Amino acid sequence: MNLKHLFYFWKTARSGGVVKAGEALHITPQTISGQIRLLEESLDTQLFARDGRALELTPAGRLAMEYADEMFSLSAELEQALRHHPKGRPVEFRVGVSDAVPKSLAYRLLRPAVDPADPVRIICREWRLDRLLADLAIHRLDLVIADSPIPPSVDVRAYNHRLGDSGLSFFAAHALVERLDKPFPACMAELPTLLPGDDSAIRRKLLDWLDRKRLRPRIVGEFDDTALMTAFGRAGVGAFAVPTAIEQETLAGGELVLLGRAEEVRIEYFAISVERRLTHPCVLAISEAAKAGFELLESDADASLPVSR
Structure with missing residues (x-):
């Protein structure tokens, strides 16, 4: 044939x-x-x-x-x-990061791929997941980092490799917390709230969680970029939620108070590749580090500042 x-x-x-x-x-x-x-x-x-x-x-x-x-x-x-077999020159690693993934978390996931002993030229692209998967399908990217597996509506032959998961942590500026009459999570009904954008898995699961708790907060903003949402939160515009894996750095600076955690709400993160069995050295480094990394980040959060009552 x-x-x-x-x-x-x-x-x-x-x-x-x-x-x-x-x-x-x-x-x-x-x-x-x-x-x-x-x-x-x-x-x-x-x-x-x-x-x-x-x-x-x-x-x-x-x-x-x-x-x-x-x-x-x-x-x-x-x-x-x-x-990508070693040829005596830096390995080129082309990765797409879904714009729904917090930048600081994306950095932590990708950092193990950069090894000074084995030079790597990392090329990062940030976009909507469907656009990144299209580039992955034609081998313009080696890997896509996302907060959800490949959507059923996207016709791309690729494979989901689960990296780990994280609960949700809720924050608000001190000025907002001082006026609260109820403990978490009931206090969320009293607070103006900031939401992630439509493409974020956090948004979908957060809204489901609020619905189960029968909480109807007033939505005052929606953001595709977690860092921008956090900046508005620090300024006291509204309460917001981010993965517990980045809880400690979100609290850095002292402008925010940890309201509480929804550990039952799990946000999963995936490395999406055309490979069924991971062979790219950078992807292997990311996958291996992530297995222990998420558990360590959440255990660090458990030992951090107590939640507001």
Whole structure:
């Protein structure tokens, strides 16, 4: 079986037709059609059936796609592994960070990838998760850090590698806390509140938690950037929640009071890669450090300042 013919078949099925596949590969649709016909002749099996002007996979074609997906996924993994094999020059590590992940937490997750003994050039991109996954699919990125697994609506062949999870910690400026009549969490109903943006897993789980507690705070701001939300919180605009993993640094400076924690609300973090088995040295370093890192960060938070009552 000619693998080039199989590749043209696979690309056509993935693209939705020979015209789109030709545009992606910069060759004529006639060339692709001819290569697919040669593949079908060599296998003595029809892989596509025409439905008007559209192509549909036959049962044999669907079976061939399952194998082709595996083959070309492994091919991409091999390319990545060889490209990053030590060659006497700095390894290039291209990582995308979902804009819903707090910057300080992203830094802690990525820091183990930078080893002075093994020079690495790290290239970070921050964007919406769907855009980052699109770049991952075409190998413009080696890794995506996100606060949720791959959404079901995104058609990307990649794998979720869980890094760890964290509870939520709630904060407010001293001026807001002084006027409170109720303890946490009931006090949240009395406080103006800042929310993370729509793409954040924290927002969804925080709203669910407030609903279960039958709390209806007044929402005064929404922020995609956790650091900006924290700055507004320090200024006394509203109460807010961030992962307990960054609780201590959020308290640094003394402007904020820890209202309480919702340890039952777990925010998970993932490294998303085209690799089923992690081989990139930087990704391995991140994964191994994260396993112990989240537990250590939360244990540090438990030993920090007591919550407000």
